[in-house]
Amino acid sequence: MTVNSSPKIGPVIQTERKARRLTLEALAGMSGVSKSMLSQIERSEANPTFAVLWSLTQALGLDFADLIAGGATTNEHDVIEVTPASHTPEIRSGDGLCRLKILSPPRLAGHTEWYAVEIAAGGRLDSDPHAKGAVEHFTAWTDGIIIRSGRGEAEVKRGETARYPADVPHAIANGGTETATGLLVLLYR
Incomplete structure (x- = not known):
């Protein structure tokens, strides 16, 4: 990602959804975002609003910062987060x-x-x-x-x-x- 480019959110959403073994329909039900909108977001064909992104991060249990940074670690079960x-x-x-x-x-x-x-x-x-x-x-x-x-x-x-x-x-x-x-x-x- 360059300084002037936007983060690639769609692929992160898709990776996180699949890591949790969720279908588009399941994530749509959990987040309140339509299945068609989710599909467009994952394919980077739609530019979601902050409210839509917030709903998705809450449904996936993601920190908003992780979404922008490119996603959480691929295997959450191997991650130990330590706060100093x-x-x-x-x-x-x-x-x-x-x-x-x-x-x-x-x-x-x-x-x-x-x-x-x-x-x-x-x-x-x-x-x-x-x-x-x-x-x-x-x-x-x-x-x-x-x-x-x-x-x-x-x-x-x-x-x-x-x-x-x-x-x-x-x-x-x-x-x-x-x-x-x-x-x-x-x-x-």
Whole structure:
């Protein structure tokens, strides 16, 4: 590809579709893009819109960057993706007492997300309601965790997992005297 040429998206879509053993009809059903449009895209006879490409990448489980770069590795089962610690995104609370490291890949945002949570003594992570039906699963790696969801409250000890509605106001607090840690998984339904 030269600087002025566009990426060859059609062959990438076809390669990725075939690697997943999908027919044109199956991918059309998964993506909402018509079978005839898919065929034209794969043969580089159509110039798809961003919305069409987005639908295809979501259906194929591809990162948009992989599509532009020429596709994912030909055999996904042989790929081990390692994210350096310095590239792991982090969220900190305004008071600096709570830190969440975003461990899930960006393409899963809004579907399934997981975080390493660290809360200093006395810290509290308050959350507004997430989308209807959202549920959180918090596994405590240390003692001192208190979970609040709606009107409910529970202490979670090291090794225990709390599952609770996240479509209501909820909080994870450290009631102990030392830093508390755990794994938070957020599932959207």
